[in-house]
Amino acid sequence: MIKGDIFFNLSVRSVRLNFLRSMLAAIGIVIGVVAISSMGMLGTNMQLEVKEQLSATANTIIISSDTVRMGPPGFTPSSSSSSGVTKTELTKITSAVGSNGTVIPIYSTNGEFTINSVAGRGLIYGIDPADIGKFLTLNQTYGNGTTEIGTGEVLVGSELAQEFNLKVGTRIRIGLFSSSSRPELRIAGVLNARGTVADGVSTDNAIVVNSNWYTDQYGGKNEWTQVNVIVKDVDSISDIESAIDDKVNTNAKTPSVRITDASSQLATETSTLSTVTTFIMAIGGISLLVAAVSIFNVMMMSVSERVQEIGILLSIGTEKGEVRRMFMYEAFILGLLGAGIGGASSLIIGYSVVDAMIGSTAYFFQPASILYVPAAMLIGVVVCVISGVYPAWRASNMDPIDALRSE
Amino acid sequence: MTDTPVIQLVDVTKTYHLEGGDFTALDHVSLEIRENDFVAIMGPSGSGKSTMMNQLGILDVPTSGKLHISGRDVAEMSNLERTHMRRDTIGYIFQKFYLIPLLSAYENVEYPLILKYKKRDTTGKAHTLLEQVGIDRDMSAHRPTQLSGGQQQRVAIARALVNEPKIILCDEPTGNLDSRTGYQIMDILCGLHRDGKTVILVTHDPKIAEYAHRTIRLVDGRVAEL
Numbered sequence: 286m287i288k289g290d291i292f293f294n295l296s297v298r299s300v301r302l303n304f305l306r307s308m309l310a311a312i313g314i315v316i317g318v319v320a321i322s323s324m325g326m327l328g329t330n331m332q333l334e335v336k337e338q339l340s341a342t343a344n345t346i347i348i349s350s351d352t353v354r355m356g357p358p359g360f361t362p363s364s365s366s367s368s369g370v371t372k373t374e375l376t377k378i379t380s381a382v383g384s385n386g387t388v389i390p391i392y393s394t395n396g397e398f399t400i401n402s403v404a405g406r407g408l409i410y411g412i413d414p415a416d417i418g419k420f421l422t423l424n425q426t427y428g429n430g431t432t433e434i435g436t437g438e439v440l441v442g443s444e445l446a447q448e449f450n451l452k453v454g455t456r457i458r459i460g461l462f463s464s465s466s467r468p469e470l471r472i473a474g475v476l477n478a479r480g481t482v483a484d485g486v487s488t489d490n491a492i493v494v495n496s497n498w499y500t501d502q503y504g505g506k507n508e509w510t511q512v513n514v515i516v517k518d519v520d521s522i523s524d525i526e527s528a529i530d531d532k533v534n535t536n537a538k539t540p541s542v543r544i545t546d547a548s549s550q551l552a553t554e555t556s557t558l559s560t561v562t563t564f565i566m567a568i569g570g571i572s573l574l575v576a577a578v579s580i581f582n583v584m585m586m587s588v589s590e591r592v593q594e595i596g597i598l599l600s601i602g603t604e605k606g607e608v609r610r611m612f613m614y615e616a617f618i619l620g621l622l623g624a625g626i627g628g629a630s631s632l633i634i635g636y637s638v639v640d641a642m643i644g645s646t647a648y649f650f651q652p653a654s655i656l657y658v659p660a661a662m663l664i665g666v667v668v669c670v671i672s673g674v675y676p677a678w679r680a681s682n683m684d685p686i687d688a689l690r691s692e
Numbered sequence: 693m694t695d696t697p698v699i700q701l702v703d704v705t706k707t708y709h710l711e712g713g714d715f716t717a718l719d720h721v722s723l724e725i726r727e728n729d730f731v732a733i734m735g736p737s738g739s740g741k742s743t744m745m746n747q748l749g750i751l752d753v754p755t756s757g758k759l760h761i762s763g764r765d766v767a768e769m770s771n772l773e774r775t776h777m778r779r780d781t782i783g784y785i786f787q788k789f790y791l792i793p794l795l796s797a798y799e800n801v802e803y804p805l806i807l808k809y810k811k812r813d814t815t816g817k818a819h820t821l822l823e824q825v826g827i828d829r830d831m832s833a834h835r836p837t838q839l840s841g842g843q844q845q846r847v848a849i850a851r852a853l854v855n856e857p858k859i860i861l862c863d864e865p866t867g868n869l870d871s872r873t874g875y876q877i878m879d880i881l882c883g884l885h886r887d888g889k890t891v892i893l894v895t896h897d898p899k900i901a902e903y904a905h906r907t908i909r910l911v912d913g914r915v916a917e918l
Contacts, residue, residue: 291799291806298794597790600751601851602779602807604772685751689790 292607296614299587300622307619310583313576314623315630318665320569322631323638325657326649328562330639333648335554338481343547345420345484346386346514346526348378348533351543369508374533374542378512381528386516389416390509391486392499398492399458399467400449407445408491409459411499420515421488423474428453430474436501438473440493446475459492459502468502470494481554483547484513522546573665576623577672584616584676595680596688605681612680616673620666628662697760698858698890699725699748704757706743706913717743719913720757725892727858730885732904733894740913741894745863748892749784750774762858779807783852783889787864789844791836791851797843798822798832801850808855821850825880842873849880860884862893866900878903 300307350369370378370390379388392411397404417432417440427446430453434440439459441451451457451472460467476488500506514529516522526544534540588595598608635658640646648654706718717740725731735741746752747759750766759766762781766774778784791800801818822832825846836844845865852860862881866874874897882903885891895901909916 289812291803291812295792295794302794593790594792594794597792599775600749600778600784600790601804602775602855604775604807607807686746689786 290614292611293614295611296618299591299615300618303583303587306583306586308622310576310579311619311623311626313572313579314620314665314669315627317569317573317576317668318624318627318661319631319634320572321566321664322628322657322661323635324565324569325562325661326631326635326654327638327642328558328565329651329654329657330643330646330648332555332558332562333651333653334643334645335481335558336551337648338479339483339547339551339554342482342484343551344516344519344522345547346516346522346529347483347485347545348374348512348514348529348542349485349510349545351540369505369510370512370542372507375507375509375512377532378514378529381532382514382516382525385518385521385525386514387416387419389413389419389513389515390496391511391513392496392503392505393486393510394503396459396492396503397462398460399462400451400455403449404462405445405449408487409499409503410486410488410491410493411496411503412493413496417493420484420486420513421479421493422477424477427451427475430472432474434473434493434495436495436498437468437470438495439470440474440476440488441472442476442489442491443478444489445491451475457492459494470498483550485511486513570664573668576665577668580616580619580669580672581676583619584612584673585679587615588612588676588680591680592683592688592691595683596685596691599683599685600689608681609677612677613670613673616669616677617666619673620669623669624662624665627665628658631658631661696727697724698727698729698762699892700758700760701747701754702758702760704747704754704759706740706747706752707755717913718747718754721910721913721915722757723908723915725890727890728885728888730882730891730903730905731893732901732907733892733910734896734898734901734907735910735916738912739910741910742863743913744910745861745892745894748859749782749861750778779804780855781857781859783855783857783860785845785848785852785860785862785865787867789836789841789848789868791844791847793836796833796835797827797839797847800836800847801832801854804851804855818850818854821853822847825850841869842876845869845873845877846880849877849884853884857889859890859892862891864894864896866895866897874900 348370375390382388389412394409395406396409397406399405414433417434421432423430423432424443432440439457445451453472453474455472456469457472458467458469476493478489479487480489514525516525526546530544533542595608636646636649639649701721701723704718704721705716708715708717733741733744747754750761753767761777769777792803795803798818801822802813805813805818819829819832827843827846827850831839831843836847839847860881865881866877869877878900881891881893893900893904901907
């Protein structure tokens with residue numbers, strides 16, 4: 286048993302004897318463990334947050350014009366070409382979906398607006414008022430609003446409302462700043478925050494207008510930017526996508542629409558976040574490398590200071606392996622100290638970082654997040670033990686006569 | 693004393709390769725030490741006494757010649773076998789005591805037992821030996837730095853004896869002690885000889901050498917007088 290092992294006891298006493306030096310070396314491990322686990326937990330919490338938000342719109346299929354395949358560079362589409370989903374395509378989509386879901390055609394563009402003489406720019410969505418309530422909800426704290434907007438009314442996103450201090454009834458002018466005619470519309474409601482969504486309708490910093498007003502203002506009638514299909518049963522999403530594909534993309538070589546859903550966006554987002562997390566953790570790992578050098582240095586000092594003691598041990602019959610074990614224990618104890626303090630600090634620092642960066646700690650204690658603490662602790666201990674290998678080897682291979690002579 | 697040679701040196705030479713040229717510390721030395729012998733090795737500084745002790749303690753091997761300890765040729769033993777022989781067959785008592793500073797007096801004595809049996813001493817042997825050399829239980833809990841020179845040497849003797857070695861090697865065991873304490877230590881060594889141990893003692897002091905039954909004088913690495 287390690288506790289009853291005389292060599293472990295010798296190592297513990299050596300660490301105690303040089304406690305300050307040992308703790309200073311262990312601080313490197315503490316920093317490394319905190320860096321790796323905090324960054325890992327931050328990345329995982331971000332992923333889980335995004336996953337949760339995207340899952341809210343997981344039942345939505347997004348159909349957009351396959352503009353990538355419209356032609357080679359310099360190709361000018363013919364008059365019959367469309368930059369959006371056409372009415373014929375919409376009819377086919379509606380037919381393919383049938384009673385399995387709700388089809389919502391959406392216009393969108395980047396536009397300019399003025400609120401209280403302050404100019405702004407953001408996404409402007411044109412949606413049929415009858416469809417708005419099917420997937421967008423109102424925040425009534427800004428005043429009693431309605432999604433049944435007329436041509437002179439708009440809905441604004443939550444962040445826009447907060448930034449410009451808007452409420453129901455406030456006026457907003459939409460159109461080019463240079464344009465002489467910038468129609469004034471009344472805010473009929475403020476939308477609830479949606480966060481990161483997978484249905485392509487990010488309304489938090491956007492304006493939603495009546496689809497008729499949109500086409501009057503920007504043109505492109507019956508050429509929708511995207512068509513969203515909210516399916517009734519999320520398990521049937523691939524069947525519906527196949528049905529739409531079969532009906533609309535009749536020419537397999539040049540499909541006219543692109544069909545996506547939350548799963549592909551989720552995969553992209555989590556993959557990106559995962560890459561960023563790994564990169565940040567690798568930066569945290571550099572501090573562990575620095576710590577490894579520090580531990581190596583302390584272990585070499587320990588060996589140098591105990592040369593005569595090593596000579597005594599070897600001369601009275603201690604095996605080389607036992608001397609090695611004694612110094613490996615010392616490195617292990619330093620690692621355990623650093624990793625223990627680092628692990629405890631990670632919980633506090635990681636929690637604070639996640640709370641500050643994401644604004645929510647809902648996923649902090651989930652296994653995928655909290656497991657970074659023991660993982661980083663294990664890495665810290667392993668780094669320490671590896672740092673102790675050479676000093677331990679050197680100690681065990683000393684000549685006992687030379688070692689005894691040293692003062 | 694029996695006729696069985698417990699230590700046998702046959703034409704042993706030890707040469708050190710130094711920057712300024714080779715230095716022969718032991719020059720064709722041949723001698724036998726029998727079981728329960730009490731031998732003093734004397735000689736001036738640089739005569740090869742320490743080199744001889746390192747050879748007898750198997751801390752080093754001869755450059756040429758044969759060294760047999762307990763009937764085994766040291767040169768043919770592996771490193772691990774030599775380590776085990778140092779642990780089990782030889783008890784080493786040093787001039788500077790060389791106790792392990794991180795361990796208490798008791799733990800220093802218990803240490804060779806742990807090396808041999810791979811477990812803590814439950815037989816009370818370490819305590820018994822400490823009491824035999826005049827270290828009581830209270831004192832045995834002290835670290836070496838908290839003990840006097842005489843007390844440290846008593847602990848070192850107990851440590852050397854704990855694995856019941858055949859051979860006790862003493863390198864100037866009284867060199868760091870006052871004369872009264874030195875004689876007390878010599879009385880203990882004489883007792884060990886009476887109990888059947890083979891005692892080999894390196895000393896400068898002719899009075900200490902008188903305790904031995906035989907004196908070997910070394911001059912320039914050669915045996916001048918047996």
